[in-house]
Amino acid sequence: MHTPAPKQVLIIGAGLTGSTLTHYLSHLPNGNQLRLTLWERSGGPGGRFSTVRSQQPPGAAIIDDGAQYITRGAGTHAPDGALYDALLSHGVIEKYTGVIAGAKPGSEAQENYVCRDGMSSVAQHLLKGTPVEYERCAVELSAKADRWCVTDTAGQTAEFDAVVVTSPVPQLLELQGEALHALLAPHREALGRVASRYSQRFAACVYYDEAAWAHFEAVPWASAYVKPPEGGSTSLVYVSIEPRKRQLEPAAAAPALLLHSSVPFGFKNAEKSPAEVLPTMLADLDKVVPGLPAPTHAVASRWKISQVPAPEAEMRGVTGVVPGAEDGALLLQSSTETEAAALPPLVLAGDGFVGSNFDNCARSGRAAAAKLVAALFPDAE
Secondary structure, eight states: OOOOOOEEEEEEOOBHHHHHHHHHHTTSTTGGGEEEEEEESSSSSBTTSOEEEOOSTTOSOEEEOSOOOEEETOSSSOOOHHHHHHHHHTTSOEEOOSOEETOOTTGGGSEEEEOTTOTHHHHHHHTTTSOEEETOOEEEEEEETTEEEEEETTSOEEEESEEEEOSOHHHHTTOBOHHHHHHHGGGHHHHHHHHTTOOOEEEEEEEOOGGGHHHHTTOOOSEEEOOTTGGGOSSEEEEEEHHHHTTOOGGGSOOEEEEEEOHHHHHHTTTSOHHHHHHHHHHHHHHHSTTOOOOSEEEEEEESSOOOOOTTSOBTTBOOOOTTOTTSEEEEOOSSTTSTTOSOOEEEESGGGTOSSHHHHHHHHHHHHHHHHHHHOTTOO
């Protein structure tokens, strides 16, 4: 009996949605008939589940510079208990028992999870066995017969039977290609509304030598939300003592802090470089935790495309709802109702369709997996 060749599928983005997508595909009928490839524009997995690993003294310090916790039940639908069980059983996540100062009322009743090896380890675990080409960025999708021809920034091309785009909506809208634009045309207004709803902020990684632990003994929390201008801070909204947040003993890692700016500060200083805002963030850190010694080094970065609220949430008078993606993913195969299956499958997924947190991105990955398999194997039972 002839065995059909596996379907070649490109997943653009190795963030949380892209990695959970690979997990769900491995559990679906016909999922083993897919040959997956991921292109990720950055140098590592996780997207906003990002972990920075310092190569400078004191060394071995890791900082989650994006998402800080996994909060179970924070999504718009029930969380996937089986996914949590799998991550817990493999030691990827563990329940958090520390103190989060300044959190919203009622948050103490929520279940939070952290990753001892950094938040990016969630994506790393889910992507095991799936080839990922890092620092490869798609710029154009063109239709070629019944396949997608995808071109990267180096001008190299590859062909696929289907493509799933999980990158943030502003990056989706930057992709070129006549066929792609025809598919997106009926949805471009809604997608534009989504793109405008992403926030922007700065992050700073601040490192100390081991002797600095003595200065943190009186600090009663592992992480704290700051309400500007509370305590005189004008820039910060969040501070985390990273080893303590990851529930490590002081002897296991030197002190390292993560600072997040507020969203208003991020937009107000959008034209400034991270290096230009770093002194302000460090000065405000001294107001939140007075008396700290000078760090060994500090580095700031910009999250130009940060969190996006759930589609149903109002922001500046608009929502982010994209018709057809109410379950978290959008399948596109034709530009008009009369062009059924005129183009190979294209699936759009990611936090822009569901909101930015673990449960929502997993929901989007699950919906994308189901729609991809249904499109590629329409005759399967």
